[in-house]
Ligand SMILES: Nc1ncnc2c1ncn2[C@@H]1O[C@H](COP(=O)(O)OP(=O)(O)OP(=O)(O)O)[C@@H](O)[C@H]1O
């Protein structure tokens with residue numbers, strides 16, 4: 001049986017502000033989808049709603065994983081069910097070493113029935129695997145001893161997210177601008193590593209504004225989000241078109257969605273000034 | 275003979291005290307409850323003390339009786355006449371493990387003393403109620419001239435050192451509880467490290483209150499001679515009782531020129547104990563004194579380890595961690611007194627308050643006239659886990675010199691929703707995530723602890739955190 005993550009007519013609000021207005025998306029295990037769209041259109045919101053961020057309220061619609069109701073699950077249960085998100089802005093956890101954090105996370109995700117307080121993955125086994133994966137990502141071994149995202153450069157943070165993807169081996173992963181903040185060489189490495197770790201082995205939803213990350217991860221589908229809705233879906237040529245020509249055609253073709261997007265952006269600017 | 279039954283039903287969730295058990299003891303001698311000249315004389319008789327010590331005790335008793343209770347800190351509600359001031363569990367001090375009575379071993383077993391014993395056979399001393407009943411000292415330490423014994427023995431065997439230093443760093447006049455300790459003190463450690471001798475493993479001691487309503491008044495004196503180096507570690511735990519107990523220790527440290535001393539304490543008292551401790555060190559030219567102080571449990575802790583930097587180049591560092599939960603008040607802090615030029619002081623304090631607990635930082639930085647070119651930096655961070663809990667900061671700064679650098683930073687934070695979500699999204703449960711965030715918060719201090727204490731500290735935090743979320 002191939003795994004399926006299914007999103008149907010999803011509406012999400014932040015506070016009392018509606019952001020997503022009916023998103024439909026079916027992600028099959030082994031597929032790669034690109035999710036594009038202008039700033040503020042709701043791409044990160046979709047990812048955060050899939051992961052279960054408490055600030056993003058699902059007002060209607062459904063998310064299911066192999067038919068099971070994901071909305072019923074707490075974020076940690078979603079992670080243990082095989083859902084992952086690489087964040088656009090990962091949080092720093094001062095004082096917590098990457099290795100300790102990852103050993104805990106990896107144990108919980110690999111052994112979803114583990115009770116609190118039960119043994120973690122044996123240290124040696126874990127260290128060996130972590131070292132190998134870090135070498136693969138050309139990360140300095142010193143990195144494992146640093147505190148989670150604390151004082152990391154933009155590039156280091158994104159690389160740490162990819163390392164977590166590699167360790168946790170989820171069924172489905174949302175990668176939210178995992179290319180931003182990386183220099184050209186680092187983006188190429190990220191693209192290769194993601195392909196290596198996840199292409200055709202996971203269901204990938206890659207949120208990006210550029211084409212480099214997709215170089216080694218050609219999307220089976222490309223979706224365009226505007227004003228909280230997926231207004232168009234195509235193949236990898238759609239991604240190429242958007243990179244070359246931007247969103248003008250899309251904005252003109254979907255004036256209602258464009259109006260909503262502008263309204264949200266205006267509100268955001270207002271809030272920023274207030 | 276021992277029982278595992280706690281003396282009272284477990285209170286709220288999260289109020290787990292790992293050492294919530296008691297061992298029956300048949301004390302050989304138990305002084306009457308209360309305090310007066312007769313009791314103090316009796317303690318001195320039993321210990322067969324020299325006259326100078328008896329006089330010191332009696333003088334201290336007068337001072338204790340004439341001093342008012344401290345007006346700051348926490349609220350103290352103690353009936354001084356309802357406390358046992360002296361209890362001697364065995365009539366001689368055990369030389370080897372085999373000599374230690376079984377019931378006392380049972381208590382040690384539960385505390386994990388045998389493990390510590392295995393690891394640090396050399397340095398372990400254990401205090402059971404008022405007397406040191408078991409201690410061993412590695413031979414080559416003795417060969418180097420190191421003295422590591424209980425303070426009662428030191429009064430008999432090292433009178434010249436004791437008469438010179440005992441009660442000189444913290445005289446009984448200092449405060450009401452120092453006076454009380456000076457009158458009825460019993461046990462505690464005496465350490466002398468000769469010139470140039472460096473001990474490269476920590477010397478350790480365990481302290482423990484057992485009999486109900488029994489005060490524990492240990493008295494520790496550490497002398498680190500010129501160019502010497504020592505790390506002393508003290509861990510304290512106590513079983514839980516319904517009547518309030520009092521722990522009031524005095525710790526005096528002298529660090530001579532170019533010497534170094536680190537004194538590490540992890541205290542996890544039961545929730546009904548008043549923990550009122552006076553700790554002070556004198557650091558001389560280019561010497562370094564470090565206090566590392568972790569306070570968990572107790573009803574009220576008032577403890578402000580102090581370093582007086584007496585000569586140029588002296589350094590004083592104080593690292594303090596406080597964790598307070600329901601019904602607890604940690605009034606902890608530090609004192610740094612710059613009495614000479616070119617001295618450097620640093621205070622780092624971290625406090626965590628949970629389930630209505632209250633943590634206060636109370637600190638004094640004092641720069642005396644003439645202590646020019648001195649530097650002092652204070653950082654205190656508080657983490658509050660819920661809306662019922664509380665944290666306060668009382669920094670006092672007295673500077674009588676122009677040419678000094680003084681820094682003070684304070685922060686108060688709560689566990690952020692975003693940090694929590696990040697950890698949950700990686701499969702950690704709420705419990706694991708909040709414990710991890712708290713451990714991360716104190717990590718900069720925990721990494722200064724010897725390995726097994728760092729593990730113990732993380733475990734204690736985990737126990738304190740259990741049941742706190744969800
Ligand atoms: N936590 C929040 N609080 C307030 N508004 C929010 C929050 N999260 C998202 N929004 C709003 O929802 C809208 C969609 O934001 P989202 O981050 O999903 O956009 P995006 O498509 O990921 O944009 P970008 O390409 O810039 O990353 C924006 O108007 C944004 O201001």
Ligand SMILES: [Mg+2]
Nearest residue numbers: 043044045088
């Ligand atoms: Mg975004």
